[in-house]
Amino acid sequence: MGNKEKAKERRENRLQQIRLLRTIPYSDHQRWWSKETVAVVTGGNRGIGFEICRQLAAHGLTVILTSRDATAGVESIKVLKEDGLDLIYHQLDIEDSSSINQFVKWLQENYGGLDILVNNAGVNFNLGSDNSVENAHKVVKTNYYGTKSMIEAMIPLLKPSTVGAHIVNVSSRLGRLNGRRNRISNVALWEKLSDVESLSEELIDNTLCTFLQQVEDGSWTSGGWPQNYTDYSLSKLAVNAFTRLMARKLSERPVGQKVCINCYCPGWVKTALTGYAGNNSVEEGADSGVWLSLLSDESTTGKFFAERREINF
Template structure:
């Protein structure tokens, strides 16, 4: 049985997910690098192991029920619990567009991964998180899911025409709040993290923020004390307005 705290980060083979895995590893966690492509996940885990971190790959496709069940079974058999779940895996689907022109299939694909996949993974691992006693769930969100910011015509967020991503992440915020309410008083804290626009495949490599900067808020939420907040969305500058 591993004596370190156990963290699972979905979509951790690259970008912000890999940086979250790295920073948790640097803080003494055993980190499971969730990756739908086991080979890419193994490459990322090997890179982190070479840095002296306790990481290993966990094949996990968040839109595949069988993959989720297998992954949860592996974690239960190996560790018997899970201390931290970071739901990082998400997509901006090709063809994501404004309300007037987005195709139904594009919108559906965003929700399949970003919302339904996140809920399915959380449900599968929740019994293991509850065994840990003081577990943390961190869902990756975005300022593009903030009604206050997107609704402000002076905000840059109001100009971004990605309904699939924005709406699915707004749903993730509701999942976060409702799960926090369900688990209030159990020791499991649930929050969401807005990493900002970072230089990644998703954010575009010209973005000003680094993956390391983007990962910091999620890592902080993963390590909240027992009296920490639950049911909120946080960015680097503080609580994100709804």
């Protein structure tokens, strides 16, 4: 059996374990949440976001499904309600600061804040073996800066909790610094981004700014950037880096006001984002996001997961 076959077998075995775990209900001592626990999910009208909303609602939380397209969001709520699930909808464009501000005001007035934030909204314009950076600005603006804006806007609204409030960022293995493939070949930049103690917003922003400038002048192919899904990979690398940075900053909060922030890779999922060419179902892709949202261990923060297992950045 070759390495690819072995890897495929390991992945399938792990997915079978997770399918079994999902059939086991949470025990009373694990269920720290209730109907008063508020979870906000961005990009919840389809794909992984929709499934995360469905699973969290099935666990008995108050789930606020958000989407940029209000019509699509309302239709998604109707589908879930037909399945006997009760969710709330609110329009939210994570690229638009005024939309975020309106959402913040509405959330505070109606729910007093939130307990869980799942940053799922994202875009990708490359399918198959394509690697165009024509939409690089849009990809970076949505996937990184939109996610960053949501985190910054929601942190003041996170409710105190004995298990810590939760932020879950949907990311990708394509954005790993230490992946065997698709990694940054600029050694100096790689070392800077790898050092969590010296990691800063300025470094992350400058990295993206340099990449986008090179996209504009056509020199990006020799810039040492990831060679596959380059713009998407860079946007998720930035999400991963920001997750580590915020975990470091938020760790200074006192007991009762802790915030657990983690990211995870859902795998290659059969959704519109992948042109429905993925290997995993949406249920499998959503699983680790839901699992992280419901963890009761506040010490689990600043980490990267896939299939309920920690992987390196």
